[in-house]
Amino acid sequence: MRKTFFNRPELRHAELDAPRLVPAPGAGNDEADKAAPETTWRRVHLGLGRWIYPLALMAALIVAWEMVVEGFALPRYILPSPSLVGLTLWEKWPIFLAHTWVTFQEVVAGGLLGIVVGIGLALIMFFFLPLEKALYPFLIASQNVPVFAIAPLLVVWFGYGFLPKVLMAAIIVFFPITVSSLDGLKRTDPDLVRLFRTMGATPAQMLWKLRVPAALPALFSGLKISAVYATIGAVIGEWVGAGAGLGYLMLSANAQLRVAEVFGAIICLTPIGLMLLGVVILAERILLPWQRIARESRIGRRFELQP
Amino acid sequence: MNGIEADSALVVDSLCKSYATRSGAYPVLQRVSFTVPRGAFVSLLGPSGSGKSTLLNILAGLEPADSGVVRVLGRPPHAPLPVAYMQQKDLLLEWRTVWGNILLGAEIKSRAQRDAMAEQARELLREYRLEDFADVYPAQLSGGMRQRAALIRTLLCEQEILLLDEPFGALDALTRRILQRHLLHVWESMGKTVVLVTHDVEEALLLSTRIVLLSNSPGRVVDSLEINLPHRVRAQSTELLRLKTQIYRSLGHDEENIFQSA
Ligand SMILES: Nc1ncnc2c1ncn2[C@@H]1O[C@H](COP(=O)(O)OP(=O)(O)OP(=O)(O)O)[C@@H](O)[C@H]1O
Ligand SMILES: [Mg+2]
Numbered sequence: 001m002r003k004t005f006f007n008r009p010e011l012r013h014a015e016l017d018a019p020r021l022v023p024a025p026g027a028g029n030d031e032a033d034k035a036a037p038e039t040t041w042r043r044v045h046l047g048l049g050r051w052i053y054p055l056a057l058m059a060a061l062i063v064a065w066e067m068v069v070e071g072f073a074l075p076r077y078i079l080p081s082p083s084l085v086g087l088t089l090w091e092k093w094p095i096f097l098a099h100t101w102v103t104f105q106e107v108v109a110g111g112l113l114g115i116v117v118g119i120g121l122a123l124i125m126f127f128f129l130p131l132e133k134a135l136y137p138f139l140i141a142s143q144n145v146p147v148f149a150i151a152p153l154l155v156v157w158f159g160y161g162f163l164p165k166v167l168m169a170a171i172i173v174f175f176p177i178t179v180s181s182l183d184g185l186k187r188t189d190p191d192l193v194r195l196f197r198t199m200g201a202t203p204a205q206m207l208w209k210l211r212v213p214a215a216l217p218a219l220f221s222g223l224k225i226s227a228v229y230a231t232i233g234a235v236i237g238e239w240v241g242a243g244a245g246l247g248y249l250m251l252s253a254n255a256q257l258r259v260a261e262v263f264g265a266i267i268c269l270t271p272i273g274l275m276l277l278g279v280v281i282l283a284e285r286i287l288l289p290w291q292r293i294a295r296e297s298r299i300g301r302r303f304e305l306q307p
Numbered sequence: 308m309n310g311i312e313a314d315s316a317l318v319v320d321s322l323c324k325s326y327a328t329r330s331g332a333y334p335v336l337q338r339v340s341f342t343v344p345r346g347a348f349v350s351l352l353g354p355s356g357s358g359k360s361t362l363l364n365i366l367a368g369l370e371p372a373d374s375g376v377v378r379v380l381g382r383p384p385h386a387p388l389p390v391a392y393m394q395q396k397d398l399l400l401e402w403r404t405v406w407g408n409i410l411l412g413a414e415i416k417s418r419a420q421r422d423a424m425a426e427q428a429r430e431l432l433r434e435y436r437l438e439d440f441a442d443v444y445p446a447q448l449s450g451g452m453r454q455r456a457a458l459i460r461t462l463l464c465e466q467e468i469l470l471l472d473e474p475f476g477a478l479d480a481l482t483r484r485i486l487q488r489h490l491l492h493v494w495e496s497m498g499k500t501v502v503l504v505t506h507d508v509e510e511a512l513l514l515s516t517r518i519v520l521l522s523n524s525p526g527r528v529v530d531s532l533e534i535n536l537p538h539r540v541r542a543q544s545t546e547l548l549r550l551k552t553q554i555y556r557s558l559g560h561d562e563e564n565i566f567q568s569a
Contacts, residue, residue, distance in 0.1 A: 191398055194369050198392045199415045199464060209415070213402045290402045294446035 080260035088260040089267065095249075100268045102245040106162065106234040107272055110169020114226060117170060118177025119219070125178075126185045143175055147236055155241040165237035165245065172233035173226040180222030184215025217291055220284045227276035231269060315380055316468055316500045317343035317366070317388075322375035324361055325525075334525035335361050338375070341519045341528055343468075345380075348494055348501045350511035353521030354558065359504040360395055362526070363470045366502065367392040379468075391464035395472040395504075397457040399445040405432075405456050406441040412464035424463055431459045434489055450477040455486065462493060468500045475510065487514060491538055508554055512547050513538070520557050530557040 062082045068074070069081040076084060089096060125132035147168065154164035188211050196206050238247025246265045253261035285292060324336040335358040343349045351359050364370040366377055367390055379388050391412065399408050409432070413424040432438045435455045445453055454477050461469060474490075475483045491514060494501050505511055511518050512534070520530040532553065536544055 189398075191394065191396060192400070195392075195394070195398050196415070198367050198369065198390070199412045200387065201415045205415055209411075210400075213400070216402075288402065290444040290446065293444050294401060297446050 077257040077259055080263060084260050085263045085267070089264045092261070092264070096264055096268050099244060099246050099249045099265070100272070103231070103234050103238070103247065103269070104272050106165040106237065106245065107169055107230045107276065109162075110166040110233055111173050111226060111230040111276065113166060114170035114173025114230070115177055115223070118174035118222070118226075119181055121174065121178045122181035122185060125182055132182075139175065139178065147172055147233065148240075151236050151240040154237065160241045160243060165234045165242065168237035169230045169233035172229045176222040176225040176229070177219070178222075180225075181215055181219045184218025185211050187218070188214045216288055220280065220288065223280045223284075224277060227280045228273050230276060231273045235269065314344050315342045316345040316347070317502070318376075318378045318380065319343075319362075319366070320376050320378070322362070322365060322377070323373045324358070324365065324370075325373060336365075336372075337525045337527045339521075339526060339528055340375075341531060343500060343502055344517070346498060346500055347516045348491075348503070348514055349517045349519060350503045350505055350515040351519050351521060352505060352508065352511045352554065352558075353526060354506060354523055356524045357521040358524065358526035359506075359521060360472055362521075363392065363394075363472050363502070363504055366390065367470055389467045390470050391461045391466035391468070392470040393457055393461040393472060393474055395476070397445075397453040399453055399456060399460075401445055404442050404444055405437060405448070408445065408456055409460045409463055411460055416465075424465075428459070428463055431462060435459055435486070451479065451482055454478060458486070458490075462497075468502065470502050470504075472504045473506075474503070475505075475507075483510075490514070508551060512550060512554075513541055518554070520554060522558070530554070 066081050066083060069079055080088075121135070125135055150171065151164075151168060154167055158164040158167065192210060192214070193206070196210050201209070234245070235247035235250075238245040239251055242248040246269050250262050250265045253259070253265065319342070320340050322336050322339040323334075325332040325334040327333070339358075339362065341349075351362065353359055361370070365372050366388065368387055369392075377388070379386075382388075400411065403411070406428070409428055410421050410424060413428075414421045429438070432441055435458070437452060437455055437459070440448065440452065445456070448456065454474060458471070458474050461471065461474075471490075475486055478486065487510065490501070493499065503511075503514065515534055518532050518534065519528055520532075521527065522529045530553075532550060534541075534547075534550065536546060541547055
């Protein structure tokens, strides 16, 4: 049975003569879904299909890579075979894990800092128009400075430790967040603003009940970009000067032509970004259930008329 | 009714409004005057583009008029009017369920108010046949269901005067009848004053105690008629037929030019 706010049969109207609207099967109606096995099977197939094709492609690429390395007898300091990379990861996993953990912490701390600064900046710019006018050109200009150019400076100012990497990640992260949340705040439907005004909403209510919820979808687009970019910031920070982290591991292995280790570090880097992206997508699902529902109901009608 | 001002909820006096366009000022309302007696059901009837929505925006305090005044008796001239406004678009918040949407007005007043309105909200949902959809997001509703939710939200704002801009526009004929009947019921039992915008002549005749006719753009008041018949007997009344002919004549239907601009 579909969960409703109040499922009290005695509240059902008796006198009304028009057809009643009921949820269609497949609209979150579990019993109806179970009764339609071919739909369930289709869904399983679709679910697998999402994974089967990319996995098959990846397997094919790995096999091709292995064959190229073996066939041309490439030296391992030029291009190691996938099996060698796998072996290196297997044998040195405590080292890889330790460096991954360092980078992971930098990415998370930098990401959070970037989010806080980014949202704060967007709010400030939204509420003080002169500040927005003053800041926006600098914000755009700042994105034309390659982060590589700032990285050495951060080392000069903050040394070789944790902090400059966090700042580096935050610098990369804040921009998409600021731009997307400012955009979201500004794009609130003016008719809704007027509706709130006729209802006598206070400025605080206008912000928390209208502008913020309306801006959240835009904010999440920014968050998704940031989740992917945050790792880049941390790695660049490590490249210009560090004693630990995957970026550091890559550089030192590269210098000693231990290319298999470089590949190992790259492989360790991917799950960090993917995990953050996963967290953002999960948060979006939990916080904005209505968005997914809106998308789905645009695809198919979820309710049908029943006589 | 005599002593117009004494029992009036709303007095609209010589409102003028024009919008600036590239080719100069474009008049929308020209010296519009009418009164809405307290507890009355007044319909503003006029062809599309005659400025009905603009007029309601002004009454709701969302837009200034160029000249003229809107007054609510017994209130200081510049106080916000005690109106709940349902605009032509349903304006539901996509991120709230139907339940969250209909209680928005109460919630804006206070949390206590919100809790106090829950019972009434439930009852209205049931009467509007939306009780199974309390937990559903607006994206899952049909146009007519959205409109019903918006109407419930407006009723739950607990204001004396309801401004309704074509509340039944997106409904099928059957649901429309049921909801018209229900609106009458609300109007009678809750003692509200209703200003209804419509371009459906039948609807105006069936519901109103007074009909204000607006001309083609720019909107002027061309006629104003009282209907003193009880609502129960209206559908069969010959008096209504006479009024209908009068309305069509006032709107210039004889010359087949209702929808041509002046
Ligand atoms: N913000 C605006 N700027 C310029 N012109 C406007 C604006 N709002 C409305 N108008 C013009 O005012 C006229 C009246 O519009 P309004 O929406 O009040 O008509 P209406 O009587 O409600 O029509 P309908 O029955 O189709 O809803 C229209 O010609 C419209 O183009
Ligand atoms: Mg209109």
